[in-house]
Amino acid sequence: MSGQEDTEQYRQLAEELAEAIEGEVRFDAGSRALYANDASNYRQPPIGVTIPCSVNDVIAIHRICHAHGVPILSRGGGTSLSGETVNHAVVMDHSKYLDHILNIDPHNKRITVQSGVINDDVNEALEPYNLVFPPDPATHEWCTIGGNLGNNSCGIHSVQAQCYGHGPRTCDNVHSLEILTYDGVRMTLKDGYSEDEIDSIIAAGGRQGEIFERLRNLRDRYSEQIRKQYPQIRHMPRRVSGYNLDDLLPERGFNLVSALCGSEGTCMTVLQATLKLTDNVAHRTLMVVGFDNVAMAGDHVPLIIEAGPIALEAIDKRLFQHEADQHMNEETLEQMPKGDAFLMIEFGGENAEDTDAQARQLIERLQKTDSPPSDYQIVHDQEYANRVWAVRKAGLGATAFPPPEQQPHWPGWEDAAVPPEKVGNYVRDIKQLYKKYGYVGSIYGHFGQGCIHSRVNFDLQSEEGIETYRHFAQEAADLVVSYGGSLSGEHGDGQARGELLERMYGPELIEAFREFKRIWDPQWKMNPGKVIDPYRLDENLRLIQYHPLPVETTFQFPDDKRNFSRVAYRCVGVGKCRSDSGTMCPSYMVTHEEKHSTRGRARLLFEMMNGEVITDGWQSEEVHESLDLCLACKGCKGDCPVNVDMATYKSEFLSHYFAKGAHRRPLNHYAFGFIDRWSRLASKMPAFTNFVTRAPLLGNLTKRVVSMPQRRQAPLYAPETFKAWFAKRPVVNEQASPVMLWADTFSNHFYPETAQAATEVLEAAGYRVVIPPEGLCCGRPLYDFGLLDDATAYLQEVMSALSAAIEMNMPIIGLEPSCIAVFRDELINLFPDDDRAKRLHDNSLMLSEFLVHRAEGYQPPRLTRKALVHGHCHHKAIMHLDAELALMQQMGLDYEVLDSGCCGLSGSFGFEHDKYAISMAAGERVLLPRVREAGEGTLIITNGFSCREQIAHATPRRALHIAEVLRMAMDSAQDVINGPPEQAIEWQRAQAQRKANQRTASIAGLVVMAGLLAWGVSRQRR
Template sequence: MDTGREQKYREIESDLKKRIEGEVRFDKYSRLLYSTDASMYEIEPIGVVIPRHKGDVQAAIEAANRFAVPLLPRGGGTALAGQTVGHAIVLDFSKYMNQVLEVNQEELWCRVEPGLVQDELNARVRPMGLLFGPDTSTSNRATIGGMIGNNSAGAHSLTYGKTLDHVLELTVYLSDGSEVALKDLSFGELGAKIVQDNLEGRIYREIVRLAEEHKQEILARYPKIMRRVSGYNLDEFAKPKPFNLSRMVVGSEGTLACVVEAKMRLVPKPKWTALDVIHFEDDIEALEASHAILETAPYALESTDKMVLDLARGNIVQSKRLGFVQGSPSSLLMVEYAGDTEAAVREQVDKLEKLRQARKIGYAATQAFKPEEVRAIWGVRKAGLGLLLGIKGDKKPIAFVEDTAVEPAKLPEFIKRFREILTRHDARAGYYGHCSVGCMHIRPLINLKQEGEVKKMVAIADEIAELVLEFHGALSGEHGDGLARSHFNERLYGPVLYNAFRQIKRSFDPNNLMNPGKIVDAPAMTESLRISPAYKTWAPETLLDFSGQGGFAAAVEMCSGMGECRKKLDGTMCPSYMATLDEEHSTRGRANALRAVLSGKVPNRDFSGKRLYEVLDLCLECKACKAECPSNVDMAKLKYEFLSHYYRANGLPLRNRLFGRIEKWNRWGSRLAPLSNWLAHSRCRCATGCSAGSKSGIVGARAWRRSPTGLPIHGPTAGCSNYWPGSIAGARCRALPGRPLKTGTEIIDPRERRAEERWFFSTTRSTPLTPRPWPSPRHSCWSDPAIGSSCPKRDAAAGQ
């Protein structure tokens, strides 16, 4: 980047820091962490602002105007079409502006900030018997602001529709920094708005004019389907309903205004739900059957194919949820019913089963009535995207035609034609989605590192666009336009409406500062690809074996950016993100930082540098990402490898050396107790690098040699826990009858890079305390990852 541009960035940063109470980050790594989302794109932003309140948002917009630079609102960064990446000042609402401001149970609405996550809103209102209807598969990390920007929907759109159907009012900042409230207006109120001599008044005048002038074109060109989020919602203003400008902002992808508060409709939560999962030997047969199933008025109807199921079997978390699958189906239909009682939903499921057997629909079916069973099945469906992205190798399921929508009755024929196009281009794909509303997610496997494959992607996209036009459908049913599809909008809507879209954009944003290049005047879909034929990585010499992932760089590239690591209410991944709500301390953030070094975005020497160390430092190496990330990213293993390089270049801290010899210090501490315990809790401990607020263990004056059952404790763990008082050591040995207890302190020999074995112990008297080896790499004390003594040196981590 040239010196003049960097100087301008420093001026912008300095100006913002004087006016913003939140955080302002313009360093190289912070910019790179926000250069991607869950799409195939990468654009380095100008900088990042993390606002604490709406005053910070206004200050950022005013600064963008002063310096004539773009602004980009961002929530969870889970966009699949590149809506949330751009050369702009990124506003990240997710860290601070994430509160429920008000809930009205009687009138069924809530007022929230844009950074609030869907599941967190539902956790708040669920005890009141309410919920927010639209439920995307990313509900545990996608924000309400992002849903508004995208006009999102999910598995229950058959019942609840899209986000547009639940927005009552929006408080927004326009591109000039003025705050306005958008809500239903009476005829008189609309008249008063139109005559205002300011940006708000000009917007109202233009939208009224465009809706009236192009009413016939709107009726002719807009798809007559429920799932359509492409373009601007000009069709909403050609309908006989109260004028509410929030309907134009919904689905505008941050190109028109910046939302800072939203009043959203809530709905009563069903008291009981049940699932009937129907198995098919052919996926087209499943889609054809869905039309008959819709006649039974299900609460939801979803489809999942064999590719997703096969990948689920290879995932630690999802494989445990597959007990409902019978045989090896080519496709599953997940049919859900809702009611006030279990008896009511059982009756609905029974009716479906009679219909299924009478019409010979599918070869098997599994019913689920218990809430935990229903949640497990939905967990597999929600993981579909992440599971596909976990495919190893350079061919990845790319999001570019993955969101087409047509009339549900036309879906089987549409999918047949879609498949013919892929076959002609020698492309495989995963199929899953919302067959109830004609919106299927089909992601062809493309190797973006090869020029021919990129051309194939463009050719497929072009043919699918023509197919969508033929079926009077939409290229996007919920994922939005972004960088992947905006360039098709003129073809889909025609030149008249496309020009109207441009006028809408100019009326809201005359200086083109709000997330430019989305919906209108977009670049080609192949610009700014994260992975492209020009993408190259360097390969550091590794101590651990990454051949199973295709190498160290490929292991890093397993992260697709879908952001599952940003969830907060369930599971373990990612504890550091849960504590900080900071993108830098998420698994995705760490993977982005590593990829930046490997791909040359920052110098290679940073692979052993302090800044990358800071990004990885709070990773607890808990392995939760390996278990819970649908793409199977193993950040702990990546960190082991990084630290071996970092410590080799920078030396070992005193803390690591001390804890690397913890068995020796415990042995001497036991002899000198209680003096040693006093020293451990004194200010002297700060010299070891331990936090002054943390608590040290207490060393006992005598060793703990036997378990509470009276059986001896074997293995290297005895070297540490034997010196703890009985109440601590005993707790390590207690377990439920017949259940093994994992214990895991290891003795590491740094000279031979060899770990003693980890041991499992059973505490039942009927089974001797027989140790079983489990080789496991650890880095925490020494400069190199330890290699298990019972396996080849470089393969120790392969199975971890």
């Protein structure tokens, strides 16, 4: 069929699908680009994408694709590492709508779910019953049960399942599956059939009877070979590679459910699954044991397994060092016991005494061995235990682009498993094989079941490098087979290992695999080219196809070798941005759309640079549409395992998108981007501005001009700026060390009381406060619109004006997190070689950072109040909240930090008409309801201007900056605050009223902006 005929067929296919299903059908270039990659090394643009919202939709998709003879690929979280979730096929994304828990049966310890439900959502729903679905891969917070079934996933606590439940793999924990074949046969399969039941089904005839008959014949013909060649489960608990033909054997009960687990969508589609559950443990204790090297740690696995832990994980020195070099988990790493490798051993029991005793008994036995541990810790603090587990979970991110060489490390041999008693020797041999090929890679993983993870610095960008990788993979496969192991212990075969299966099973069983697939999928249309008769392991490699044109950028990207084409493949596809916890990605949390995840946007940028599916480069409407709902919150910079920084990429993209008149900039880019200029003008006539903006018609007109939603109240200008207030004050602590309080636009013009409070706090700490000259601005709003020439000029002006302060390393103390984030992040990305930029970066601090880490002998005043704390996104991502929380703890505040993500306002985002719904939905996820629920005497604390405005807009509460809280503690009304609750509430009301009286109630001076807009626009365009 010609390319033109293909295009016409796919157009007709898309039309038929759109008419037949209630869900979404997307055959556009952007959607194909989004689903061309997963977390593996492979790339295959799909024919198109469907997002079914019901079982009937899934049935219709199969019917229509079958009629057209086109392949189908099921996809959940898209986090597979072996290439099984990319293909030239019609993709069905189950994760958006097919995510329901259908039934919980605590009596029989079962739960029935749809294929797109998230692993963690299942276990959260089971908490009231003290039950758990044991397989918990590293992506358990966002991977789907359908993905678990497809890959036959295991996880950290699969040892628990092996000891106390049904077995470590997903297939061991499934009771029944409702499935659909490519040709439309719908059936429910269970975890075992007697011979009489098989006879009865065959006798009933039809397609199901035919399938059962052919499967039994297959079993009977190959049974002896299966028994001989398959690694026995008691010796090899993590055998995931190949089809589970051993589950067809009579002694395994003709378990079709288990036989289909791990088939990676190559045989059928899962509609729903009933899972077996295990009793959860009442208490857990973690023990961290240090060894001289990781192979020695592996030698002790059999002894440790005898002690019955519920988890046994390992990390080696290289992983530990990678994390330290990248400032990941630094505090935890410093507290770890001595050693160059660690085993993390978790025990479960009825109470702390029980689990502690198990740990102590084990360490006594380990210390009596010929190679005892170098050190150990028994962890009783659950918070610290969580931080230790975070060290292990950071494995992928820490090893993807490790410094100092920044040579990418890839999957491809990250998942082999051997019998647990052979782990030590296998680790020694695989490290020798690395050395032979000139490779390096950290060793970590699920040692308790012999599964070893390792990302390796394969060269996948040159023909020579790929040929070397191919030879290595073949030799590594032979090594694993020599140990009686499995090529995959968790991640599946896909394309990465499918070609190597014959080395593990031999040609006869490979023919049995081929027949097994053909029984279910005679037309060979279910995810073809994966597992059996696969593409070669060196086909479809993403980077060998990648030939981007060189581009010039304003940002320098020093962490990516100053090359945007490298920036575009930084995302490794792990999918953490698809979680509903943390900060990234606010728009994804609202829409659950792949194109609004950090990963989706990064993949679109990669495809833009690649130029095959997205062909118009920086002018791409697909990329622009995806980035348009990026809130530039920088949550990904902090949360993403490899620190993808979509806010910066968006800014760079927009600077090109609007360059040289390619697209006309909207007026609100100038209105909001240059708010510092408009604010300086408005502050010269605040009374007039407030009077004019009182008129409803003028106010509504202003909002319309700058595309601001009518329901949104703009921020209030103060009648007196902070700088005007400061200029009238006498110098305090004249002989003391100076510190510069960065009087940002928002603190100066909108919230001067915050800067006033900070001034008094710093003076009380014994410092002389100075402020920057008039007219300086970090330019934060400019980045949101890609106005990078102006942003660069702003920073040049700052560095020149503050040259003396920078030279003397004077602390620059900020109140607005987004402004300090500019100095700590964007500044050194724009000026990586400027010593002034480095000094300014090093000495720019949030108020809390200065008070906790730099202010000598400072002790904050006590304030015995409850507080609800929301962290500003830039604060969390760039500076982190550690100092903020330490300060509040020293104050004696009884505080709760919300896992509230982004407030939703995020600079100008929530002030834009077409973003209002997303803005409010983001805020309503957690933050706004919790603020409304908070008791009137509970302080609401957040430092961000946007966050405080969102709270003021949507709740009756006024949020406080930490500076105001500190001054509240210093206030002469302290006795009242700490008195009866009703007195404290009355005091707080009086303070709020006093502040309100200082400012006239008005929408911000956007009318003045509108009046001056024509002048500003013409000036910028010149």
